Amino acid sequence: xxxxxxxxxxxxxxxxxxxxxxxxxxxxxxxxxxVYVNDRLVxxxxxVIKRGAPVALLAIGMTLVIATRGIDLSVGAVMAICGASAxxxxxxxxxxxxxxxxxxxxxxxxxxxxxxxxxxxxxxxxVATLILMVAGRGIAQLITGGTILTFDSDTFSFLGSGTxxxxxxxxxxxxxxxxxxxxxxxxxxxxxxxxxxxVNLRASTLxxxxxxxxxxxxxxxxxxxAALAGVIATADIRGADANNAGLWLELDAILAxxxxxxxxxxxxxxxxxxxxxxxxxxxxxxxxxxxGFPSEFNLVIKAVLVIVIxxxxxxxxxxxxxxxxxxxxxxxxxxxxxxxxx
Amino acid sequence: MNIRALPLYATIAIFLLAYLVCYLQFPAMLSTRVxxxxxxxxxxxxxxxxxxxVVIISGGIDLSVGSVIAFSGVFIxxxxxxxxxxxxxxxxxxxxxxTLFGAAMGGMIHLLAMPPFIVTLAGMFxxxxxxxxxxxxxxxxxxxxxETMQRAYYLMPGKGRLTLLGGTxxxxxxxxxxxxHRTKFGTNVxxxxxxxxxxxxxxxxxxxxxxxxxxxxxxxxxxxxIVFSVYTSAGYPLATVGVELNAIAAxxxxxxxxxxxSGYMFGTLIGVLTMGLIQTxxxxxxxxxxxxxxxxxxxLLLMFIxxxxxxxxxxxxx
Numbered sequence: 239x240x241x242x243x244x245x246x247x248x249x250x251x252x253x254x255x256x257x258x259x260x261x262x263x264x265x266x267x268x269x270x271x272x273v274y275v276n277d278r279l280v281x282x283x284x285x286v287i288k289r290g291a292p293v294a295l296l297a298i299g300m301t302l303v304i305a306t307r308g309i310d311l312s313v314g315a316v317m318a319i320c321g322a323s324a325x326x327x328x329x330x331x332x333x334x335x336x337x338x339x340x341x342x343x344x345x346x347x348x349x350x351x352x353x354x355x356x357x358x359x360x361x362x363x364x365v366a367t368l369i370l371m372v373a374g375r376g377i378a379q380l381i382t383g384g385t386i387l388t389f390d391s392d393t394f395s396f397l398g399s400g401t402x403x404x405x406x407x408x409x410x411x412x413x414x415x416x417x418x419x420x421x422x423x424x425x426x427x428x429x430x431x432x433x434x435x436x437v438n439l440r441a442s443t444l445x446x447x448x449x450x451x452x453x454x455x456x457x458x459x460x461x462x463x464a465a466l467a468g469v470i471a472t473a474d475i476r477g478a479d480a481n482n483a484g485l486w487l488e489l490d491a492i493l494a495x496x497x498x499x500x501x502x503x504x505x506x507x508x509x510x511x512x513x514x515x516x517x518x519x520x521x522x523x524x525x526x527x528x529x530g531f532p533s534e535f536n537l538v539i540k541a542v543l544v545i546v547i548x549x550x551x552x553x554x555x556x557x558x559x560x561x562x563x564x565x566x567x568x569x570x571x572x573x574x575x576x577x578x579x580x
Numbered sequence: 581m582n583i584r585a586l587p588l589y590a591t592i593a594i595f596l597l598a599y600l601v602c603y604l605q606f607p608a609m610l611s612t613r614v615x616x617x618x619x620x621x622x623x624x625x626x627x628x629x630x631x632x633x634v635v636i637i638s639g640g641i642d643l644s645v646g647s648v649i650a651f652s653g654v655f656i657x658x659x660x661x662x663x664x665x666x667x668x669x670x671x672x673x674x675x676x677x678x679t680l681f682g683a684a685m686g687g688m689i690h691l692l693a694m695p696p697f698i699v700t701l702a703g704m705f706x707x708x709x710x711x712x713x714x715x716x717x718x719x720x721x722x723x724x725x726x727e728t729m730q731r732a733y734y735l736m737p738g739k740g741r742l743t744l745l746g747g748t749x750x751x752x753x754x755x756x757x758x759x760x761h762r763t764k765f766g767t768n769v770x771x772x773x774x775x776x777x778x779x780x781x782x783x784x785x786x787x788x789x790x791x792x793x794x795x796x797x798x799x800x801x802x803x804x805x806i807v808f809s810v811y812t813s814a815g816y817p818l819a820t821v822g823v824e825l826n827a828i829a830a831x832x833x834x835x836x837x838x839x840x841x842s843g844y845m846f847g848t849l850i851g852v853l854t855m856g857l858i859q860t861x862x863x864x865x866x867x868x869x870x871x872x873x874x875x876x877x878x879x880l881l882l883m884f885i886x887x888x889x890x891x892x893x894x895x896x897x898x
Contacts, residue, residue, distance in 0.1 A: 309697075364641075364697075365838045365885055372829055373878020379871035480871075489643075489701055502695050534716055537709025544702045545688075552692035 244510075251498060251514035254547060258518055262525030269528070278401040282524065284409075290520030291408035292317070292467040292484065294513050296491035297498070298412075298419050299460030301512040304495050306456055307436040307504025308356060308363035313464040313491060315374025316348045317484030320468035322381040325478035328389040337394060341465045348374070349461025353454030371488070378480035388477035398473030408470045412513075415466060419459070420509050429507075432456060436504025494519055497547055518547075586891050587835030587884065588847045594880075595854045602857065606864045612740025614860065616733075619746030622856040624649060624808040625826055626749040626849060629834075630756040631800030632827040633848045637760070638793050639773040639840025640696035644685065644703035645801040646823035648678055650816070651711040652805020657719035657815030667725045675802045681707065682798020686791035700794075704824070711817035718816040721809060729810050745807050752803065757845040759796075769793060773840030829877055830855055833884055854880070 263269040272281030296313045303310045324341040328334070348370060355366035381387075400407045423429030434442040435449050443449045467487070472478050498515035500507045522543055526536050549555060602609045619626075628645045635642045652674055659670045685703045689696050733741040742750075760766040768789045771779040780786050809815055828838075834851030836843025858876050862868045 359886065359889060361885055361889060362839055365832070368825075368828065368832075368838075369878050369881045369885070372825060372881060373875050376871040376874030376878065379869070380875070384869055384871065489704075493698075493701065496698055502698070534712040535709070537705045537712060539709075541702050541705035541709055544705065548694060548698060548702065549692060552694055554691065554693045 247508055248511045251511050255514055255518050258521050265529035279404045286520050286524050287409045288406040290516050291412045291470055292487055293490045293494055294412040294516040295415060295463045295467040296487055297494040297512040297516045298416055298509055299463030300491045300495050301500055301507050301509050302432055302456045303460045304500055305432050305436045305504055305507035310460045311367040311488050312370035312374055314484035314488040315371050316345055316461055316464035317468035318378035318480050319374055320344045320465040321472035321483045322378040322478040322480055324469055325387040325389050325472055326381050328391050328394055334393050341469050345461040345465025346458050349458035353457030357450040357453035382478050382480045386477050386479045395473045395476050398470050416513050433505055490519055583895050584842055587888050588844050590887055591835045591847050591850045595850050598857055602861050612736040612738035616740035616742055618856045620743045622852050623745040623749040624804040626852040627752045628801050628804040629827040629830045629848045629852050630752045631797035633831050633836055633845055634769055634793055635797045636831050636836055637773045637840055637843050638769045642797045643700040643824050644707055646820045647704045647707035648801035649805040649808050649820045651707045652802050653809040653815035653819055654711045654714045654817050656809045657721050658714045660721055660723055671806050678798040678802030679795050683791050683795035686794030690787045690790040718814050720814050745811055748807055753849045760845050829881055833880055
């Protein structure tokens, strides 16, 4: 993807983000201020990119899953499982290496489970991942013994609240993960193969793509991202809360991917756009608080903004908008997409 | 034998088997009292699952119902506190609101060609947010009519009580069965679940049916909200978080395909009762922790999905 096409791809998300930021700064003019104190950057934008870390991480994995025409509802529960595993192994005195290894392994195993159900048993992704979404919190509670498992480890909580060259560590983690996944799928043919599975699974398989293995790998990637998000959430509050860690974040992550302009029907995807989507969501969340609205209004405002963004991206509306904005010939509005848009 | 009905038979068999296991361990489980409580305690879930069954058979999903129940409770509580309206008038107003809310979501799904998943997700935020805007506290309901409703029951043989709430659920399931299996609307729902393009070619008014489906789900969610508010005598905007998932799980355990186009309303009732039975068992046992409920429900979900998958293969190979 050249620079110009990339820019055109993410332009709607950049514009939306800019619009949201402008909207917030009308109510809260000090939005842009960033200062450097005590070896760390402090400011609202920094807070946004830090608090948005879990959703951003989940959105990376979710983008790939959605590109294969799937969906992963279990990521919130997987976050809870991985956070609980990490807290448990720190609590048992196994050290930070073991904790991270265990959390990562738990995420990969959860992803493997989802992937096998989808790829080998041919179960619809929304159903396959629903199982782990329902049972996952039970498993996490099993690990923590039903309590909020707290621990005391400065090295581990560094992952949640520390800074690296002034930048919060969670931010560094999601940006690096995003770059890592981006390079993995765009510098190799993997991204293209993922897209082809999303467009037509059968044709891709017939064309010689090992779609089963690739599907499993994609769900494992999503599990791994959820593990990272779970570790950050656990490290941030120095405790594993099996009930509330990552609660409803799967919905925010899916929303981030959709706001990022990726079709839920699979096919072409952009991780960068999803990450922008995650930042848009976090800016809305933070912005509503800053703007001084009573917190009761949060959800309603969020819902209205989401509806507006979704309406603007609706497959029925986009062709008209494109007609208005460009004179270029774009007869691309795919009829199949509209037919299957159920 | 109708192979399509096999999941339903499997559901019923598993429910009876589970009940037998419970009975062997705790003979007291087989009393009309326990059965009456099972119906009362799961009344709101059963009612909302009736709406969810229709939505899922049509190939859609409704994530907003849990929030709508919470909103209903708050709406009723606040209106009863602030105005002198009779509860029945408030109920009528509420049902109109939730039905319109559902219809609006159905309209958006159809007109904007957007996935139901995303539209009802926004609806979930909106309904919960509307609840918060009314109040952020738990508002108690103190009304003579509420006490009458809570005390109303029919004494079954064996001193079990079929309460008004339990009765409402049974009535809703029967209504759902008639609607789904005996009306033109029901046939359209199945057709839509089989495939939108095919349904349109067969002459189904896709738009109208979609709007009606989600309106019905909204109506049922509102009714469940009323039942829940009678059950708890309060309205709390943070209540019933995640009920939509329980409803979906009950529908799937009840043998309905999440892909749409196949399923039975009666299965959903059994699904709800199975989930209630697991909880009752854990209460009777006393040593098991509550999180086993989630794990067992997850395992049941897996079992039913694999069973359905196997049956589907069987059907295709014929």
